[in-house]
Amino acid sequence: MSDSSTAITMPPPPSPDGMPAIRTEGLGRSFGSVHALNGFDVSLPAGEVCALVGPNGSGKTTLLLILAGLLGPDRGTASLGGINPTDHPFEVHRIVGWMPDFFGTYDDLTSFEYLELFGAAYKLPVNQRAPRARELLHLVGLEPLASSPVHTLSRGQKQRLGFARSIVHSPTILLLDEPASGLDPRARIELRDLVRRQKRDGVTVVISSHILTELEEMSDIVAFVDRGTCRGVYPLAELPSTSTMGRRYRLRALGSVEPALGALGCTWERVSDERAVVEIATEEAAADLVAQLVARSVRVVEMTPIGGGLEDAFLAMDQGGRS
Amino acid sequence: MNALIRSDLKQRTRGKRWWILLALWTLLLLALLAFVRSAAVRSQQFVSIEGQLRQAREPVGPTMFGSLMLFTLILACLIVPSLTSTTINGERERGTFAVLQATMLRPWEIFFAKFFSALATTGAFLLATVPLTLWCLSEGGVDVTRVVVTYLILVLLCAVLLAVGLMTSTFLRRPALSAVASYGVVFALTLGSLIIFGLSLVTAPTEEVTIEVRRGPDFTTEQQVIGWRWLLLAPNPFVVLADAAPRREVPRDQLTFGAPDPLAAIRDGARAIRRPPEMQFGGRAEVVGPEEEPPAVWPAGMAIELALALGAGYLTIRRLRIPAHRLAPGQRVA
Known part of the structure; x- marks a missing residue:
């Protein structure tokens, strides 16, 4: 691509129905004197796996928190599937799955009970909770550990359980915050396969990381984040550097x-x-x-x-x- | 919400810790009650029966039951705040809370799920005292209405402490701090209310009142006007419990020789401070005593307690709303 040096403002490839799955305009959020987001504009197409790449402290986590409807922005707006997460957080929760960079689990519950609980928390009908929990345990390969207390799980297994939890309600948009941090290569490959599978099912995935090489394996497009702004969205194949x-x-x-x-x-x-x-x-x-x-x-x-x-x-x- | 309560209870009761605590609680109360019983039997006054001086044999049920309820309240003040005072910030610290907030659960559902699971745990502790209460009933002198009402008041008082605990654990980031704050509220309600009331009497004005004497001339003396200051003591949980518990009906002029009922003693003391100044003087037997019992203290006390609980619940639910705009210093959403 010859004009890639000017591609900072290049629009993302149009999605099948022409509407971006995620769009933010002028998003700003400060914590005290720290400006985590500083006029963040991005538009991400539906059905793609988008890597959010940027150094630590560049605003990736803050952006995902706002998209997940948990944190209110100081300025600007966001929309996921046409819904504003600040005004309608619970409508957004219905269609969005979110996995934070750091999360705990209820250690005294079993893996199965843990997923069942979140099935209830996402208001799945009572008779669907147990089957869905079993289905997810199968999907993430934790079936043999279904009745083990969560605290006996390894880090990679917990990460997969967390992934299963984030898709309990079959979201159409999945936000993964540093999902691969601290995982061994094998666990990363398993994670990549899970993400790819979500894409096959038509889910829009946003995945953030500063571990760059593994994002390359699972993402279609890349959004660069630096000091609270989006520095461009590129299809992976057309990265300026290459x-x-x-x-x-x-x-x-x-x-x-x-x-x-x-x-x-x-x-x-x-x-x-x-x-x-x-x-x-x-x-x-x-x-x-x-x-x-x-x-x-x-x-x-x-x-x-x-x-x-x-x-x-x-x-x-x-x-x-x-x- | 039911699923959240169930899973919360499952987590609370899994592991030995909880059962050990419950067993300790029951054994401690049992030991205290056995001690009270033997003391109550021995402390009955000696009365002349058919010309011989014998120890009275009045039922010790009221003494036992009153003591049991007071001990239960004391232990509850120690244990109940710990059930919620690190709930929310503890979950935040372990990173389990944000993912819960990211679900379809509304803030009020999360609040009430945590509240009711803690209340059910409290209920288990109170349930463990039921056999002890049956023992008190079997000793006579206690009627079932009194038992039921007293337990109800106990539950309400514990519920207030639970709501306060949830509030401190929501507003304060560090569990250690919120635990201290919760126990601070317990301290303020129990010892604090007593101390503040006592100190407020120093500032109470005095009034010259005429005291009627049965035999002999009336005289005038300076009496303190307690006035509204009784309200400072009213929210004291022990006062509320003792005053709200229905009293054993004993004819006013009948003398009793049994051991005292601690609940009745607290109740009489608490109500006495609502007497008008001219009725406060009680030094001599010839003084014309108050004919009517002064009004109850507990409705006001209970109202203050419930207002505290409702306020705590309202503020907590409001603080748990998402998306969060204001965060406590250093607080992370996830």
């Missing part, structure tokens, strides 16, 4: 890489005889480099970009903001 910015690649070969790299005249750094880090401007250049190395009989076994596209974009934004 096309315009130089990236670093890890190169490894059987045998020495130095002579070939020296002859090709690119920017590189020696790691060991067989390994180097190469700086390449574009993906095309990267592909060319591999071809040239192979042509010079370098037996390349690895050529990997260092850091994800999101990570680079994030760092670029962060640096841009600070300079």
Whole structure:
């Protein structure tokens, strides 16, 4: 994308019915002298998984709290599925599931009782609560632990239970605040699968994190958040960094890489005889480099970009903001 | 809301801690009651029966029941505030409250669910005293109406403490602080009301009144005008309980030789302060005593208690409304 440097205000791709699932206008919220949100404008399409990316303290949690109808904004408006969460929090709760970054569970209840309780709290009909709880335990793979007290669950299992709780009432919009923090790789993969499954069911998912690489695996679009404002919404495939910015690649070969790299005249750094880090401007250049190395009989076994596209974009934004 | 109450009770009663507390409570009251009974039997006055001096054998039921209710109230003042005084901020601290607020539950449903589950727990403690009350009934001198009304008053007084506890745990961020605040309210209502009333008498004006004497001339003396100050003592839970409990009907001129009924003693003392100044003087037997019993103190006291509970409930529900606009310093929504 050639105009990606000016894409900060690029509108999101239109959703099937043309209406954004989530829209905020000029959202502002301060806590004392801290301005958590500072005129936050964003519009997120329905049915997509949207990553909310930004450093700690950039306002992601505050935004999600306002969207979940729990926190009132000082200024501006928000709407989810056309409903204003500040004026009609309970109508919003009917269609929105929310999982906070930090949450506790009622440790003396069993997993099944816990989900049953929230079925009641979301006012599911009495005869649907137990079946729904069982269905969810199956979905998140906690069936064997249905009658174990919650305090015996591991962190990853608790996270999955929390996820199940947030979708007890089959919401059409799901807000996940740092769901992957502290999870091991396996648990993250399970979480990714759960999120993907929600998307298949037509749910709009907003997922925040500062752990960028794993968001890349599960999101369709990315909204960058910095110091209380939205710095742009991009489809993941068109991230500005991947096309315009130089990236670093890890190169490894059987045998020495130095002579070939020296002859090709690119920017590189020696790691060991067989390994180097190469700086390449574009993906095309990267592909060319591999071809040239192979042509010079370098037996390349690895050529990997260092850091994800999101990570680079994030760092670029962060640096841009600070300079 | 019912589901929330059930799950709350499930959590309260799971684990040994709760049952140990309940057993301790019952055993302690049982021990106290047994002690009161033996003291009441021994302390009966010696009277002349058919020319011989013998110890009276009046029923000890009223003494036992009155003591049981007072002990129960004392222990309730210690235990009941702890049932709610860290409920809301405790849940906030454990991160379980925001997800509850994110459901379809309205603030009043959350409040009443927490309130009724704590009230049911209180009810279990009171239920544990029922066998002890049956023992009092079997000793005679106590009628069932008195028992039922006294228990009802106990429940209401506990409900007030529960509502206050929920309020402090909602408005104060730290559980330790809200617990202290709840017990502060208990202290203010019990000892505090007594102290404030006592101190207020220092400022009470005096009035010259004429005291009628049965044999001999009337005389005038300075008496304190207590006036409205009785209201300071009225909300005292012990006064409310003792004054509201129906009295055992004993003919006014009949002398009793049994052990005193502590509830009746508190009741008489509390009502005495509502007598007009000219009726306050009670030093000599020849003084013409008050013919009629002064008006009851408990309706005003109970009204103050209930106003406290309703106020606490209203403010708490209002504070739990979402979305939250104002947060306590340092409070996080989630």
